[in-house]
Amino acid sequence: MVKLTVIARITDGLPLAEGMDTGLEEKELDFYKQQAKSLFKRLSHGQNQPSRMSVETGPYFFHYLIEGRVCYLTLCDRSYPKKLAFQYLEELQREFERLNHSQIETVARPYAFVKFDIFIQKTRKLYLDTRTQRNLSRLNDELYEVQQIMTRNIQEVLGVGDKLDRKLSFFSSSSSNSSSSIVSSLGFLTLFSSFAEVSQLSTRLTAESRIFSDKARDLNRQALIRKWAPVVIVLSVVLIFLFMRRSIWG
Numbered sequence: 328m329v330k331l332t333v334i335a336r337i338t339d340g341l342p343l344a345e346g347m348d349t350g351l352e353e354k355e356l357d358f359y360k361q362q363a364k365s366l367f368k369r370l371s372h373g374q375n376q377p378s379r380m381s382v383e384t385g386p387y388f389f390h391y392l393i394e395g396r397v398c399y400l401t402l403c404d405r406s407y408p409k410k411l412a413f414q415y416l417e418e419l420q421r422e423f424e425r426l427n428h429s430q431i432e433t434v435a436r437p438y439a440f441v442k443f444d445i446f447i448q449k450t451r452k453l454y455l456d457t458r459t460q461r462n463l464s465r466l467n468d469e470l471y472e473v474q475q476i477m478t479r480n481i482q483e484v485l486g487v488g489d490k491l492d493r494k495l496s497f498f499s500s501s502s503s504n505s506s507s508s509i510v511s512s513l514g515f516l517t518l519f520s521s522f523a524e525v526s527q528l529s530t531r532l533t534a535e536s537r538i539f540s541d542k543a544r545d546l547n548r549q550a551l552i553r554k555w556a557p558v559v560i561v562l563s564v565v566l567i568f569l570f571m572r573r574s575i576w577g
Contacts (some may be wrong), residue, residue: 329415329451331356331402332389333363334423334443336431338396340367343431344423344440346447359402363389365485370398377477381409384481392416395424397431408457409473414465415454422446 332346342364347356362384370376370393382389384402390412391400398418424431427440434440454462465471 328404328407328455329401329412330404331359331361331363332419332447332451333367333400334419334440335367335398335400336372336396336434337367337398338432340364340371340390341434342367342437343397343427343434344443345438346444346449348451359387362481362485363402364402366391367398369485378482379413379476381412381476381478382484383478388412388478389481390416392420392551394420395428395431397423399423408466409476410466410468410471411454411457411462412474414471415450418450419447419465421449440515447449537547 328348328350330348330351333342334344335342351359366382366389370391376393378393381392382391386405387402388405388407388409389400389402390409391398393399393412397420399420401412401416403412423440423443424445425442430439456462457466
């Protein structure tokens with residue numbers, strides 16, 4: 328099931344429109360909206376990013392597509408078919424571009440296209456039940472291929488690796504190019520400052536990655552409790568009833 332949908336401008340990460348499912352608890356919703364914001368920020372700063380990707384996060388997947396410098400992102404249950412998720416995003420992309428193409432690059436305030444939520448909710452309802460004839464036909468469409476779309480973990484996408492590598496690369500290059508003047512006090516201070524910046528960046532990004540990991544585990548645990556708690560309660564009631572019945576009639 329589609330839980331959250333956000334459309335953002337890829338050049339600066341500005342959110343343009345949003346649609347959500349009220350089934351998410353407020354704590355969950357805030358957490359995944361923050362992750363979506365971090366993804367947009369990461370995509371806006373990166374180069375040669377995949378135009379389509381699935382990102383694993385706790386009990387859900389983010390799926391996104393980038394078209395015309397706009398990112399269309401949705402959060403779905405793990406069990407929701409990837410093929411339907413991307414067809415849903417494509418429908419949003421076509422309509423959003425048709426209606427707002429000329430304004431996308433000029434708007435400055437967040438959620439400038441808030442009225443597009445009506446179309447998001449209308450389209451989302453069409454994709455809720457994967458067993459409808461319409462959606463089964465889409466799932467069986469052999470011409471629509473999603474197997475080649477990359478899947479990564481949220482910590483891989485937002486983690487320390489790429490940013491730290493670029494800092495270390497810059498640091499190494501700067502050290503090599505300035506080897507002739509490194510004996511000077513100014514060169515030494517510059518070198519020390521760059522090293523300190525890399526260390527601080529590594530510490531901060533590692534801490535953020537741990538926070539995301541801890542929150543994802545906590546939400547995953549809560550999802551499992553909500554899923555199995557009714558079963559446990561029913562079984563407990565049945566066992567108590569059988570025990571009492573045996574005690575009374577035994």
